[in-house]
Each structure stands twice: as C-alpha cells, then as structure tokens.
Amino acid sequence: MSLLSFLIYVPLQIAFMPLAIVGVILVAYRQLVVSKRLGVSQTAIEVLNGRWTMHIFGLRKDPATAKLAASLPNTSTTGLWLALFPLWIKFKLSGKLFLYPRIPEVGNEGLGEIIVVRTLHFDRIIERAIPEVEQFVVMGAGYDTRAYGDFRRDGVIYYELDQPNVQKHKRTALLNAEIDSDHVRFVSVDFNTQNAIEQLVITGFAPSKKTLFLLEGVTLYLTEDDVRKTIREVRDYAPAGSILLADFYADRFIDISKPKAVQKTLDYTNERLGFGLPLATGYEQVLRDFVESENMSLGEAHFMGSSNDNGPFMVVAELNW
Ligand SMILES: C[S@@+](CC[C@H](N)C(=O)[O-])C[C@H]1O[C@@H](n2cnc3c(N)ncnc32)[C@H](O)[C@@H]1O
Known part of the structure; x- marks a missing residue:
C-alpha cells in the first residue's frame, strides 16, 4: 500500500501544484495581512x-480547533486543504505520515516540526498534571483550544489570558463557531x-488552589525581564504543588529573526522575538540553572533538535515549586 500510495501521490502532487501554491498564498495572506x-x-x-493539520492527519483529536479555524477570518481552511490535499490522500492510503506533518526521532527534530512536537509534549504533561489541580490558566492563550476539548474536566476552573485585541477576536470566533x-x-x-496574577484574582482566581499554568509559545516574544517577572508572579501567588509549563528557545533560534525578511514579517504584526537561553553547550544545566535562579525546580524537560552540533533549539519544560 505504501508503494501504491506513493505512485498515486507523485502525479497528484504535480497536478495539484498550482492549486497548492494558491492555497499557500491564501493562508499566508489571511495570516499576515488580515x-x-x-x-x-x-x-x-x-x-x-499546525494544530488543524494535526487534527486532519489524525495526530491529535481537536474538533474545537477545526471549528475555530473555519470561523476565523485570518486563516483559510480552504487554503490549508489545497496545500495539503495530496499529502492527506497519501496518508489515507498508506496510514503513514510523509514529509509533513511528521514526528521525527527524539533529537532530530527540525524547525518544521516545532508545532507538532511541542504540542504533543505539552499535551502529555497536561494529561498527567490536570488531575492534581483545581485551576488551569492558559497564558498568552491565542487560539489554543485546550479548554474546549479533551482537557475539560469537572471541578477545574479555566482561565485564558491574552492581550485584549487577540482575546476579543478569539471570543467572537468561539461564538461564531458555536463552541461553548x-x-x-x-x-x-x-x-x-x-x-498577570493580580488581573486573574479580579476574576475570581484563588491563590490558595493548586494551579496548572500553561505558557506555550510565549516566552520568545518577551524580554528576559518580563519572562522572569511572569514566572515570579506565578510562583509567588500560587501554592506549592502548582505547575508552570513553558517552552524556552535557544538564543540561536531567536537569532533566526535577525535576517531582514524574517524581522519584517514579525514586525508587521509587532511580534519581535526576544528571550533565548544559551543552549549550545551543557543545555540541561543551563535550563536547570535558569529555573533554579527563580526558586523553582525542574520537572520534565523535552529538548528539540538536541542532536544538532549547536545544541537544541528549544525545550518544553515543567517548573515546580
Ligand atoms: C505564538 S502565540 C501562542 C498562542 C498559544 N499559546 C498557543 O500555543 O496556541 C503567542 C501568544 O502570546 C500572546 N502574547 C505575546 N506577548 C504578550 C504579552 N506581552 N502579554 C500577553 N500576551 C502576549 C499573543 O497575543 C499570542 O496569543
């Protein structure tokens, strides 16, 4: 079946190329300009x-993301389908992932797999941690749907934090998509x-209750001072036994925004990259030192791209106190 799927995929991909290009342009236009x-x-x-793609390719069940994506004006599920349809057909025929999305071997992850791999790491830790807590705070939530799917639990209170414009836009999209x-x-x-926590308390957040904080895909857009400030707020206002899950990026990853074209794209929506850790050598110790410098201890840590001579480019980390 694998060979047959390949024989069907190659001509289909070639024939589909013009439509795939239209799809990519449509997605990029909506994402950037809209x-x-x-x-x-x-x-x-x-x-x-990335999460829509994971859902479509069966890597992760996430109907809320599928519904949300369909109702957002700044992405295009039609464009995504046009770009990915031949790969999807190949996947359906062979049952195997090919080129994109895919799950690489530990250590060999590349930049193209960042969303897939980090999402799965976070999911696994959330799954383990959520029975231990009474509050779940998604910080810099963007269009995250963890509160609307398999991680919804009775007895847990959910909070989402984000900048006013992004949050307002997400709430309208949730309403349009009829997501409760x-x-x-x-x-x-x-x-x-x-x-962040003072703002949470205003809406009823209880500093005495064990809490799971998720800070995914956010530290790289903040300065080191603001990352440390946010970590301190969480540690100071939530009891021992709470957990902060965050991803941190290597300084060499932050440097990828230095070429003019990348910087221009990020500047377009004011999303300049900021904080990175020097993960080139002794990366486990570097992470541990950083976490301990904020009086926390390191739980699970999953480095991506660690087989690279320059060290990993990011890590998903669990911070305890
Ligand atoms: C790459 S997105 C990640 C979204 C989400 N965590 C996820 O994984 O789907 C970064 C998010 O961080 C938010 N963010 C960036 N800087 C922020 C700040 N200074 N204060 C609050 N939110 C911020 C953005 O609005 C955006 O929603």
Missing part, C-alpha cells in the same frame, strides 16, 4: 494552522506592563 488589519497575533494563527466557552474566564493582560 491579522495585521485586525490588530491580532499572526504567530497564534501559525500555531492554530461559558466555563472559561477570560482575562485581558499585557505581561510586559501588568501583573
């Missing part, structure tokens, strides 16, 4: 598109200028 016009995050759309969000408390916050 996000800019709406004053919302285009990088959050990048993540949503009555159980989620939305809190507008700017991590650069506000105390």
